[in-house]
Structure formats: structure tokens, C-alpha cells
Amino acid sequence: MDTKGEVRQFLTAARGRVSPERAGIATYGVRRVPGLRREEVAQLADVSIAYYTRIERGDLRGVSESVLVALARALQLDEAERAHLHHLARAAGGSPRRPVRADDCVPERVQQLIETMQDLPVIASNHLRDPLASNALGRALFPHLFPVDAAPVNTALYTFLDPRARTFYPEWEPVARGAVSNLRLTLGQHPDDEELKALIGRLAGESSEFRAWWVDQTVRTHTHGAKRIAHPVVGELTLTYEVLQVPSAPGIRLAGYLAEPGTPDADALDLLRSWTAQPAAAETIPGGYQR
Secondary structure (H helix, E strand, C coil), X not given: CCHHHHHHHHHHHHHHHCCHHHHCCCCCCCCCCCCCCHXXXXXXXXXXXXXXXXXXXXXXXXXXXXXXXXXXXXXXXCHHHHHHHHHHHHHHCCCCCCCCCCCCXXXXXXXXXXXXXXXXXXXXXXXXCCEEEECHHHHHHCHHHCCCCCCCCCHHHHHHHCCCHHHHCCCHHHHHHHHHHHHHHHHHXXXXXXXXXXHHHHHHHHCHHHHHHHCCCCCCCCCEEEEEEEECCCEEEEEEEEEEECCCCCCCEEEEXXXXXXXXXXHHHHHHHHHHCCCCHHHHCCCCCCC
């Protein structure tokens, strides 16, 4: 990762998103660019203009924790953006970090736990968003991720490069933008991960939307939320999700999906659960999926 370039682009984009009004700065006349000026950020962070200019040009070496906190406050960064700024500062300092392996395995005890959670769809993935383990309901909910006689499909690649994703996710753009912002955050955490950089490079090379949104420099964590799905068997349903970290398996995330009790979404999930139990269920979806 070009750390200086990442720092420059991230801080420039963050500065452009904060209006003078939001920052409590009085303005006079016409401003040529959106957002704050460098000198205004420096004033809000209580640092010299020269020092902030050096930082925004990509030089975070030796920048103290107090200055990082002041910059985050001046730029009104949220929790994920603050974490990303600190990751960039560590990378700029040359702190060696072992990349997380993309082929990290889910421990057997965790796989057993997933299989016993039969009432809700569960999928375990790594930092690259490769599905590593799942239960039967999870595979049935996301059949395109688990093709027959093939390895599970990376969720980011599916979202951007598989045309079926745009039908499967009726609100495709928020899902896709979320994938971009999450990958941006992950790159800050693992700047030396060659597999991660290759994944981002492929997405940027094959998807114009990914390229356009990548330069926005948005970073977000996605530990909970809601997804609307147009399932090929049970129809449309909206599920909430929670993402949990596995302390005994660093880098592994468990995503569980829930339906609001007593709603049509819960009825659809019940139908999916019953359908999954049928021996020939997988064959009713074009191309099938791994049961």
C-alpha cells in the first residue's frame, strides 16, 4: 500500500466533507472548493498550518497521539474513520505487522457451533470476505456464494462481478458501497497483505462502480444492520444481521441473520428453513448450491 498516498487522499476527502457551518466557522464571500481549507483544519486542531500541510501530504511519521485525536475531532471523523487514521499512522511509522492469512481455517469447535445453530443462517468469513464455514441455512440463504463442485465465492467479488447480485440485493448500491468502505478499512489494518491488494486490484480493474467509490475514501465497520434480499425460492425478505469476532480465531467473523418475529420476513425464513430440509432442495435453484 502507498501509505503516503492513502493518507493524502483520506485527509483531503475528509476535509472536503466538513462544511464550515458544521465546523462552526464563519465564512465570507465565495469559496472555490467544498469543505474546510487547510488553515481552518490546522486552527481547529491547534497545530500550525505548515505542520498540518506536511501531514496532509502524507507524512504521518512521528505524529503524536494527541495530534491524531485533535485531527479526528477537527475533521469530525466517526469511530471507523478514527481507527483508520490510527492504522495509517502505524503504517507510516514502519511498524511491522504480520499479514492475516487468507487461508486461515475456522477451528473445528467453531464449525461445530455454527452447525448447531440451525434456526438462523450463519456464515464465517475471513478479512478478505471469503466464506470459510457456514450452516445449511446460511448456504440456502446465499446460494450463489456456494456453487456446486467449486470453492465458495468471495462476497466482494460476487457483489460487484456477478450480475445476479444486482437482483439478489434489491438495494444493491448500499450493499456494494458498504463492501468498498469495509475493504478500505481492512486495507488500513493490513497494508502489507498481498492477497488483499490483489483482490482490490481485481475489483478496481473489472468494476467501474468500485473504482469510482474507492476514491471516495469512505471507511466503515459493518457489525450490524439490515439487508433486503430477493431470494430465488422464498421471495423478498429483510433480515437484520450481527457480526461477531471469534477471539480464539483472529480474523474470523461470524455473521448471523435474524428476522423480526411475527413478520412476513419471519414467515419467509421459516419457509426457507423447511425448504432446506428437503433432499432435492438445492436442485430447484438454477445451478444448485452446496448443501
